[in-house]
Amino acid sequence: MEPLPTTPPPIDDLSAWLEGFMQPTVLVELGVLAVCVLLAWGVAASARRALRMQDEKTSVLFGRSVVDGVLFPALLLAMGYFARAALLKYVPLAVFKVAIPVLVSLVVIRVGVKVLQVALNGAPWVKVLERSISWLAWLGMVLWVSGLLPLVLKELGEITWTMGNSTMSLRTMLEGAITAAAVLIFALWISAAIEARLLRKAVGSELSLRKAVSNAARALLMFLGLIVALSAVGIDLTALSVLGGAIGVGIGFGLQKLASNYVSGFVILAERSMRIGDNVRVDGFEGRISDINARYTVIRSLGGRESIVPNEILITTRVENLSLADTRVWLSTVVSVAYDSDVALVMRLLENAALEQPRVVRDPGPSASLSAFGADGLEFTLGYWIDDPENGQLGLRSGINLAILASLRANGVEIPFPQRVVHLKSSL
Missing domain, CATH: 2.30.30.60 (SH3 type barrels.)
Known part of the structure; x- marks a missing residue:
């Protein structure tokens, strides 16, 4: 039995190209393709559950859902190739001649887009790169399916120019640019995976050290990718x-x-x-x-x-x-009371006011001391420790000051205000 042709017919034989979809064997191809879709979805879903990646929204392989990551279209493409090779011996192909190019384009788009989203999150020009990758991939798919891709590559190869002792062609530059883009995307993928693995559940000193290793790994991979990309372009x-x-x-x-x-x-x-x-x-x-x-x-x-x-x-x-x-931070509040106040009572009221706040550390606890003899009254300093300075200090200070004010008023302790005696000298 002679092998069936695998190269898509040219675009000018559109009627013969469409006639292949009218054959009864198309139902067999569609059934096999549906089985491949179900198998790829099942394997991707099982791997997602086994690796507990349901909550990992930025994963390149799994994404936000089973069909969002790279794993599902990649598995479907591999199964499609095997199914195509098996069917090629028994039935003429029509559906798989279109399905394989579409799946290749889908894998290229998904890899490029997901890697850029993870590695360059927040960059303003990421959207432009994503659209460019999508348009180029779908354009290549159309040229492949229609049979125009070999003709276009041949015409591009005939556009040449000389640079020193080397002769370059537009096809060579295009292939080199595609290879360079693939190498750089792969380098970004590896560096993003290393960074995610290193920084996961890291805190404190471990976070800083792992951040250094991550930055060094990304710089090294990007440098190697750039070298390979330049070599691929022909430089x-x-x-x-x-x-x-x-x-x-x-x-x-x-x-x-x-x-x-x-x-x-x-x-x-x-x-x-x-x-x-x-x-x-x-x-x-x-x-x-x-x-x-x-x-x-x-x-x-x-x-x-x-x-x-x-x-x-x-x-x-x-x-x-x-x-x-130590993560603890010492804070203080200065309070003035009248000279005839009970010193022991004031110190106890100040310490109790600080202990009313749950953010104040109990060991060592707050302490109040007579810090100065002011011009208008006795000055007490209330010192206390907190271990969560990232939550702010102003609200805590306000709560303690309000508690101090309420306690002093409830116990009849006077808070003095400045008093000055002005002597008027008569000019008579």
């Missing part, structure tokens, strides 16, 4: 030695601060002197470190403002880390 990498020397000179003279910030970022992440979640004070700005990048660190204040601090400043200037040795 001689030995010609980049001059460019590399120029970049080195530029860093030495003009990019000193940029290089210093990058080196400082890796030093901070490696030695863990400052970690994500620490409360720090830098140049009069106090807040919590929300992110440590290779070039800068983001510090978010309790009021919601964010300060982007170059990493070099954190290395070369004085930084107050309020959470390096």
Whole structure:
């Protein structure tokens, strides 16, 4: 039995192309394709449950649902190839000549889009790249199904030009660009998977160290991907030695601060002197470190403002880390009472007012002391510790001050106000 033709007919033989869909064997192909869909869906769903990925919305393989990730179309494509090879020996193919190109395009689109969403989340130009990948993939599918793809590639191969001793063609450049894009997307996929694995359930010092390893892995993978991509396009990498020397000179003279910030970022992440979640004070700005990048660190204040601090400043200037040795923070409140007040009673009322707030640490507990003899009354200082400064201080201070005011009034303790005696001198 002679093998059946597998190359799609050209677009000018449209009637013969459509006639294949009128054969009774099309029902067999549709049935086999439906079985492949059910099997691919079942395997993807079982893997999703086995790996407990139902709540992992950013997974490239699984996505938000079974059919959203890359795994389902990839399994369907593999099963479709096996089914196509088996049916090719017995029946003429019509449905699978269209289904295979469609599935290939779907896998390409799903891989490109999901990887860009995970690796470059929030970038303004991600949507443009996603649309470009989709349009190019569907265009390639149409050319493949219609039989025009070999003709288009042949015409592109005949458009050539000379660059030095090399002859380039538009087809070579196009194939190199596609290969480069595939390599870079694969590098982004691997780096995003490494980052997700390293940063999962990491806190404190572990989070900072794993962030450093993640940044280093992404930079290394992107560099290797760029090298492979340039080789795929046909660029001689030995010609980049001059460019590399120029970049080195530029860093030495003009990019000193940029290089210093990058080196400082890796030093901070490696030695863990400052970690994500620490409360720090830098140049009069106090807040919590929300992110440590290779070039800068983001510090978010309790009021919601964010300060982007170059990493070099954190290395070369004085930084107050309020959470390096202990996450607890000491706060105080100063209260003045009249000179004839009961000192022991006032100290007890102040301490009880602080203990009414659940955020105040019990060990060591709050302590009140007679700190000064003021001009208008006795000055007491109430000191207390909290272990959650990221939740703010103003509300806690207000609650303690209100409790102090109510306690002093209930016990008849006078809160003095400034009194001044003015002597008028007669001019007579």
